[in-house]
Amino acid sequence: MLEKSAAWVSMFPYVYFICYMQKQGQAHFDSSTVDNMRRLLEHAGVPGHIYPLSLLCYEVMPPPQQVEKEIGEQRVISFHGVGLSATEETKYGDITCHTKNADEGRELFTNTLYNSVVNQYNVLKSAIFRDRGAAVSNNAISLSQPWR
16 A cells, blocks of 8 residues: 655645645644745735645545556545535644744644644544544534535
8 A cells, every 4th residue: 555645735825735634544643844825825925824624535536556657557536525624724823832843843833733733533424434524523623515
């Protein structure tokens, strides 16, 4: 099975931190990568925003068992529920105002983003895999299906 991975998606000036979750668990965010994106936003010349986002779609098209370099590798696609969750903007200054040094602040900010994404992902898993739907909403995460 492929390694779990974490990534960021930039629709400048917005950055969404996504944690691609596989059945084995969540991939942790690298604090230097998160900090680089934060600093790019700060020096962009336009206001930037960071939003934790979770996407549950592993069952629709899981990664192949092994990586093939040839064109046309076979992929399995199945019908399954998917979920997308985004929280409010996460601001570096709000999270790190009580830290003693920059390294501690970077780690705290990274962990805050990661924990938010994992929390959202776990709520999505309950909604989709346990067939509980929007009933799993809590004070921090409100799920909805606007088409129903």
